[in-house]
Amino acid sequence: xxxxxxxxxxxxxxxxxxxxxxxxxxxxxxxxxxxxxxxxxxxxxxxxxxxxxxxxxxxxxxxxxxxxxxxxxxxxxxxxxxxxxxxxxxxxxxxxxxxxxxxxxxxxxxxxxxxxxxxxxxxxxxxxxxxxxxxxxxxxxxxxxxxxxxxxxxxxxxxxxxxxxxxxxxxxxxxxxxxxxxxxxxxxxxxxxxxxxxxxxxxxxxxxxxxxxxxxxxxxxxxxxxxxxxxxxxxxxxxxxxxxxxxxxxxx
Amino acid sequence: xxxxxxxxxxxxxxxxxxxxxxxxxxxxxxxxxxxxxxxxxxxxxxxxxxxxxxxxxxxxxxxxxxxxxxxxxxxxxxxxxxxxxxxxxxxxxxxxxxxxxxxxxxxxxxxxxxxxxxxxxxxxxxxxxxxxxxxxxxxxxxxxxxxxxxxxxxxxxxxxxxxxxxxxxxxxxxxxxxxxxxxxxxxxxxxxxxxxxxxxxxxxxxxxxxxxxxxxxxxxxxxxxxxxxxxxxxxxxxxxxxxxxxxxxxxxxxxxxxxxxxxxxxxxxxxxxxxxxxxxxxxxxxxxxxxxxxxxxxxxxxxxxxxxxxxxxxxxxxxxxxxxxxxxxxxxxxxxxxxxxxxxxxxxxxxxxxxxxxxxxxxxxxxxxxxxxxxxxxxxxxxxxxxxxxxxxxxxxxxxxxxxxxxxxxxxxxxxxxxxxxxxxxxxxxxxxxxxxxxx
Numbered sequence: 001x002x003x004x005x006x007x008x009x010x011x012x013x014x015x016x017x018x019x020x021x022x023x024x025x026x027x028x029x030x031x032x033x034x035x036x037x038x039x040x041x042x043x044x045x046x047x048x049x050x051x052x053x054x055x056x057x058x059x060x061x062x063x064x065x066x067x068x069x070x071x072x073x074x075x076x077x078x079x080x081x082x083x084x085x086x087x088x089x090x091x092x093x094x095x096x097x098x099x100x101x102x103x104x105x106x107x108x109x110x111x112x113x114x115x116x117x118x119x120x121x122x123x124x125x126x127x128x129x130x131x132x133x134x135x136x137x138x139x140x141x142x143x144x145x146x147x148x149x150x151x152x153x154x155x156x157x158x159x160x161x162x163x164x165x166x167x168x169x170x171x172x173x174x175x176x177x178x179x180x181x182x183x184x185x186x187x188x189x190x191x192x193x194x195x196x197x198x199x200x201x202x203x204x205x206x207x208x209x210x211x212x213x214x215x216x217x218x219x220x221x222x223x224x225x226x227x228x229x230x231x232x233x234x235x236x237x238x239x240x241x242x243x244x245x246x247x248x249x250x251x252x
Numbered sequence: 253x254x255x256x257x258x259x260x261x262x263x264x265x266x267x268x269x270x271x272x273x274x275x276x277x278x279x280x281x282x283x284x285x286x287x288x289x290x291x292x293x294x295x296x297x298x299x300x301x302x303x304x305x306x307x308x309x310x311x312x313x314x315x316x317x318x319x320x321x322x323x324x325x326x327x328x329x330x331x332x333x334x335x336x337x338x339x340x341x342x343x344x345x346x347x348x349x350x351x352x353x354x355x356x357x358x359x360x361x362x363x364x365x366x367x368x369x370x371x372x373x374x375x376x377x378x379x380x381x382x383x384x385x386x387x388x389x390x391x392x393x394x395x396x397x398x399x400x401x402x403x404x405x406x407x408x409x410x411x412x413x414x415x416x417x418x419x420x421x422x423x424x425x426x427x428x429x430x431x432x433x434x435x436x437x438x439x440x441x442x443x444x445x446x447x448x449x450x451x452x453x454x455x456x457x458x459x460x461x462x463x464x465x466x467x468x469x470x471x472x473x474x475x476x477x478x479x480x481x482x483x484x485x486x487x488x489x490x491x492x493x494x495x496x497x498x499x500x501x502x503x504x505x506x507x508x509x510x511x512x513x514x515x516x517x518x519x520x521x522x523x524x525x526x527x528x529x530x531x532x533x534x535x536x537x538x539x540x541x542x543x544x545x546x547x548x549x550x551x552x553x554x555x556x557x558x559x560x561x562x563x564x565x566x567x568x569x570x571x572x573x574x575x576x577x578x579x580x581x582x583x584x585x586x587x588x589x590x591x592x593x594x595x596x597x598x599x600x601x602x603x604x605x606x607x608x609x610x611x612x613x614x615x616x617x618x619x620x621x622x623x624x625x626x627x628x629x630x631x632x633x634x635x636x637x638x639x640x641x642x643x644x645x646x647x648x649x650x651x652x653x654x655x656x657x658x659x660x661x662x663x664x665x666x667x668x669x670x671x672x673x674x675x676x677x678x679x680x681x682x683x684x685x686x687x688x689x690x691x692x
Contacts, residue, residue, distance in 0.1 A: 049647070071652075071653070072647035073648075073651060073653065076649055081648075084645065084648075087645070088639070088642050090646070091663065091667070092660075092664060092665075092666035092667055093646075093659055098651075098659075101651055101655070101659070102649040102650045102651055105650040105651055105652070105655075106650040109650070158649065162649065162650070
């Protein structure tokens with residue numbers, strides 16, 4: 001579903017990504033790990049369509065379509081979802097209104113009729129249970145005054161509501177205590193099907209104890225320097241990123 | 253000098269003298285002496301200029317070129333054309349003014365408790381001269397001002413409402429001002445006098461709408477007296493024509509433990525100046541002022557509020573939010589005065605503005621004058637643009653950039669709108685704002 005070929009990108013003149021190649025197929029979970037500043041979040045944000053980053057070379061295909069030519073909302077309607085590292089607080093826009101708008105825009109894109117209020121409420125209640133959130137969240141403003149953990153759970157709740165084909169989790173585990181981490185991971189595992197895929201961007205191995213990846217990629221200095229299976233993550237946990245840094249410098 | 257090229261000031265004095273001459277010495281007006289005094293004051297003061305601190309950001313020059321006329325007779329319009337403004341269905345009564353003239357045909361009242369008086373101010377001048385003499389122009393008498401003087405000189409029509417003590421009216425009264433002056437520029441100086449007795453409670457909605465485009469000079473003055481332990485919920489919704497010039501002054505006097513909740517929404521007008529002054533002159537009184545304004549094109553909307561804490565243990569809470577688009581101009585000036593004896597005062601003020609274009613402008617000026625030492629006063633003013641991060645977040649969920657912007661604009665004023673407790677009023681206001689935001 002996703003093909004990234006030789007992706008180069010920069011921000012304010014600094015080259016951050018220096019040739020990324022990655023193929024994601026339906027049913028797969030890919031973990032992208034790497035030290036701070038390696039370009040993990042940049043990759044996630046470019047996929048979602050954030051404009052600050054300038055792609056200087058390479059291409060991204062999403063179900064065969066040129067992703068880089070699509071506006072962020074088109075990408076979302078085509079089934080790409082980003083769970084934000086820092087979810088934005090939007091006072092004055094209620095969760096219920098926001099989600100109704102989003103769900104129906106996506107349905108419209110796929111020529112599906114809008115959900116009526118009853119169907120919509122039913123769906124929200126069902127998905128709230130998945131992340132163990134209370135119904136009172138629906139009448140609150142989007143992320144407004146939410147705790148760190150609530151914000152991250154809210155991202156997973158939105159993901160459950162929008163049913164994306166490809167979800168990118170950008171350091172969703174950061175700042176979560178172990179209980180919240182389990183809730184988030186459990187949400188992802190229950191949403192997993194043979195049709196959808198996940199890219200889990202993380203600094204630590206911890207989350208990968210609960211979301212078992214099929215592939216692990218190590219990003220360092222704008223490039224994928226190692227790819228492997230789950231064992232690679234465990235190896236990183238044990239040896240830290242210095243090992244990657246040394247190895248990649250030797251290989252250069 | 254011919255009548256054709258009279259400047260507005262001379263034209264107004266000329267009009268006053270005309271009215272005087274026509275009354276032919278037979279004056280049965282309990283405030284006649286005040287009118288004469290007022291027109292003399294006006295003759296001396298003239299119109300304010302931007303050199304005066306209070307008018308620094310609001311230039312009234314554009315309205316001085318017109319010779320506004322008075323409506324002499326009632327302007328008949330069928331009820332069907334104004335029914336769309338009857339957004340509050342369940343009411344205690346409705347007073348309708350068309351081009352400043354009271355329309356008996358469009359007005360209507362439910363049965364009211366004994367002792368409640370509600371009528372056109374002109375009738376009250378005739379029917380209740382003693383009450384008028386007792387209350388008229390008693391709130392904030394000190395300090396002379398051009399528009400106050402003009403209002404006193406010409407005041408005839410408006411709301412007179414007297415609620416005796418211990419009466420609670422649950423349903424709101426609706427005061428409608430409708431303008432329909434497509435051809436010539438007109439003026440009106442509505443005068444409202446509202447007296448709420450001790451332990452009584454009242455709600456009223458004052459709304460302003462236009463049926464057709466036209467230049468209008470509206471100079472209203474509302475005087476409201478809240479007795480001990482009384483409560484007033486006051487909604488002012490102004491959606492008049494974009495060519496109108498509007499001066500609204502509201503002076504509210506509060507006795508002990510009285511509560512005022514004021515909601516003010518401004519969407520229309522070429523030039524709007526609201527002066528809202530509240531005197532907390534009784535221990536434990538409370539005032540909540542909420543305001544929301546939306547300007548586009550070349551509109552200028554100016555809110556001057558002043559809260560006087562004169563006695564101890566009073567609370568005031570103020571939140572005004574504005575959205576400025578196009579080349580519009582917003583002005584907010586919020587004065588909080590705390591007298592030396594007003595210990596344990598709690599005063600909170602906030603003004604937030606959202607600019608939607610490079611050309612839009614806003615001047616926000618909080619002014620605290622505090623002479624007591626044991627008080628809690630906070631104020632804040634912000635001016636900003638839409639949050640780009642929030643737009644991206646909404647887009648990432650499938651919402652278009654345009655729709656995201658519109659959601660965020662609405663969200664910005666939501667903080668004020670959601671404070672409106674009457675459902676029908678709130679959804680009417682919401683609808684007006686929704687619609688306006690789509691066009692800016």
